Amino acid sequence: MRIFDPHIHMTSRTTDDYEAMAAAGVRAIVEPAFWLGQPRTNPGSFADYFDSLIGWEPYRASQFGIRHHATIALNPKEANDPRCRPVLDLLPRYLAKDGVVAVGEIGYDSMTPEEDEAFAAQLALAVEYELPALVHTPHRDKARGTERTLAVVAESGIEPGRVVVDHLNEVTVGLVRDSGCWMGFSIYPDTKMSPPRMVEILKEHGLERMLVNSAADWGRSDPLLTLRTGEAMLAAGFSPDDVDRVLWRNPVEFYGQSGRLDLSDIGEVEATFEGSSIKRGGS
Amino acid sequence: MEPDDLRVALAALSTAPEQEWLREALARVAREPDDIGGLFATAARRCGRAALPSAPGWTVDEAARALLLAALPADQVATAADTLYRYGDAAEKRAVLKALPLLPIGAGAVPLLHDAIRTNDTRLVAAALGTYARHLDQPMWRQAVLKCVFMGVPLNVVHDLDTRADGELATMLAGLVEERRAAGRDVAADALALLDRLAAAEGKKA
Ligand SMILES: [Zn+2]
Numbered sequence: 348m349r350i351f352d353p354h355i356h357m358t359s360r361t362t363d364d365y366e367a368m369a370a371a372g373v374r375a376i377v378e379p380a381f382w383l384g385q386p387r388t389n390p391g392s393f394a395d396y397f398d399s400l401i402g403w404e405p406y407r408a409s410q411f412g413i414r415h416h417a418t419i420a421l422n423p424k425e426a427n428d429p430r431c432r433p434v435l436d437l438l439p440r441y442l443a444k445d446g447v448v449a450v451g452e453i454g455y456d457s458m459t460p461e462e463d464e465a466f467a468a469q470l471a472l473a474v475e476y477e478l479p480a481l482v483h484t485p486h487r488d489k490a491r492g493t494e495r496t497l498a499v500v501a502e503s504g505i506e507p508g509r510v511v512v513d514h515l516n517e518v519t520v521g522l523v524r525d526s527g528c529w530m531g532f533s534i535y536p537d538t539k540m541s542p543p544r545m546v547e548i549l550k551e552h553g554l555e556r557m558l559v560n561s562a563a564d565w566g567r568s569d570p571l572l573t574l575r576t577g578e579a580m581l582a583a584g585f586s587p588d589d590v591d592r593v594l595w596r597n598p599v600e601f602y603g604q605s606g607r608l609d610l611s612d613i614g615e616v617e618a619t620f621e622g623s624s625i626k627r628g629g630s
Numbered sequence: 631m632e633p634d635d636l637r638v639a640l641a642a643l644s645t646a647p648e649q650e651w652l653r654e655a656l657a658r659v660a661r662e663p664d665d666i667g668g669l670f671a672t673a674a675r676r677c678g679r680a681a682l683p684s685a686p687g688w689t690v691d692e693a694a695r696a697l698l699l700a701a702l703p704a705d706q707v708a709t710a711a712d713t714l715y716r717y718g719d720a721a722e723k724r725a726v727l728k729a730l731p732l733l734p735i736g737a738g739a740v741p742l743l744h745d746a747i748r749t750n751d752t753r754l755v756a757a758a759l760g761t762y763a764r765h766l767d768q769p770m771w772r773q774a775v776l777k778c779v780f781m782g783v784p785l786n787v788v789h790d791l792d793t794r795a796d797g798e799l800a801t802m803l804a805g806l807v808e809e810r811r812a813a814g815r816d817v818a819a820d821a822l823a824l825l826d827r828l829a830a831a832e833g834k835k836a
Binding site: 398401402403405406440443444445446606607 | 667668671672674675717719720721723749750751753
C-alpha cells in the first residue's frame with residue numbers, strides 16, 4: 348500500500364512517527380500551516396514557522412524517504428488577533444515556493460467578520476498564485492459553517508475542483524459533493540471520523556474527489572489512521588486499486604494541480620498533472 | 631567556476647523553453663532588480679533540477695539562481711543575496727551559498743555562512759564550506775569541519791582542506807575519534823585519513 352497523507356502536522360510529531368509512517372507505506376505528505384496550540388503574538392513568529400515548513404521539516408521527512416510539501420496561510424483562529432493580521436502581507440513570498448502546493452488551512456473557526464475577510468483575501472491569493480486551496484470546516488456549528496464556507500468559495504471565483512473542504516462527516520459530505528469541491532476526511536482515534544465510518548461514507552458516496560488524512564498534530568491523533576482506513580476498505584470488499592485511488596492517486600491529482608508536486612525518486616510513481624515533476628532532473 | 635562556465639554548462643543541458651525563460655529572467659533582473667525574489671523562487675520549476683555534468687557539484691536550478699544573482703547591478707548584489715537567503719527555502723539557501731564566490735561582494739556575506747553552519751541540514755553545512763569559506767576565520771572553519779565529520783558529511787566538500795587543516799583541528803578530530811571509539815562507534819574513513827595526513831605532516835616538521 349502506498350500512502351499520500353494530504354493533511355498532517357509533522358512539526359508536532361517525532362521521528363518515531365516518521366519511522367512508523369515510512370514502514371506503513373507513507374511516501375508523501377502535505378503539511379498545512381495551522382495553529383500551534385499556543386497562540387502566536389506577532390508576524391515574525393509565523394515567518395519562522397513558515398520557514399520551517401519549507402526548510403527543516405522537508406529535510407527531516409527526507410531522512411525517512413518521505414516527500415514533504417506544505418500549504419501556507421494565516422489560519423482562521425489566529426486571523427482574529429489583530430497582532431497577527433500582518434501575516435497576510437508575508438504570504439505572497441511563501442506562495443511562490445516550490446514546496447508550497449496550496450493555500451491553507453483557511454476557512455472558519457468562529458465565523459467572525461475578521462475570519463470572513465481573511466478567508467476571502469486568501470482565496471483571492473490562491474487564484475492569483477494558481478494554487479489549490481485547503482479549507483478547514485469549523486468544529487462547532489459544522490453544518491451551517493460548511494454551508495457558509497461553500498458560499499464564500501463560490502463567490503471567490505476559484506474553480507471548485509481546486510478546493511478541498513476538510514474535516515467532513517456524514518452530515519456535511521453531501522453538501523460538499525454537490526458543490527464540486529473535493530471532500531477531505533480527518534480520521535481520528537475517537538472524534539470527527541473513524542475508519543469504519545469512513546468506509547461507510549465511501550460506500551455511499553463513491554471514491555471520486557475523496558481525500559483521507561490523519562490530520563495528526565499536537566493533540567491526540569494517530570498518523571497511521573490512513574493505513575487503518577485502507578485496511579478497513581480492503582476488509583469491506585474494496586479492491587487494492589480502490590485503496591490506491593483514495594490513498595495515493597486522489598491526493599496526487601488534487602495537489603498536482605499546483606504544478607509543483609515533486610514525487611520524483613520515490614518509487615514507481617507517475618505524475619498525472621502537467622508541471623508536476625516526474626523524475627528529478629527529467630529535463 | 632565562473633558565471634560563464636555555468637552559462638555554458640546550462641546551455642548544453644536545457645531545453646529551448648527553459649533557456650528562453652532564463653534569458654528573459656536575467657534581462658528582467660538586470661532591468662528591475664526588485665523582481666528577483668519571485669524569479670529566484672520559481673527558477674527550479676522553470677529550469678529543472680538535474681545535475682550539470684560539465685559543472686561538477688552544481689545542479690541546473692543552482693546554476694540558474696547563481697546567474698540571476700550575478701545579473702543584478704553590482705551595488706545591489708550583497709543586499710539581494712542576504713534577502714534571498716533569509717527568505718529562501720532550503721534549495722534557495724543552498725543556491726545562494728554556492729553562488730557567493732562568484733559574486734562581487736567581498737567578505738560581506740560571511741554571516742550567511744555562520745547561519746548555514748548553525749543549521750542541522752547537512753546540505754547547507756556542506757554548501758557553506760566551498761571556496762567562499764576562505765573568508766571564515768580559522769576557529770569557525772575548524773568547528774565547521776568538525777561538524778561535517780560529526781554529521782557524516784564527506785570531507786571532499788571542504789575547499790582547501792589540506793592547506794587549512796592545522797594542529798588544532800587534528801586535536802579536535804582526535805578527541806572526536808576517541809569519543810566515538812569509546813562508544814564502540816565508527817569514524818568516517820575520510821576523517822581518519824585526514825588525521826593520518828596531519829600526523830605525518832607534524833612528524834615531518836618535528
Ligand atoms: Zn490541520
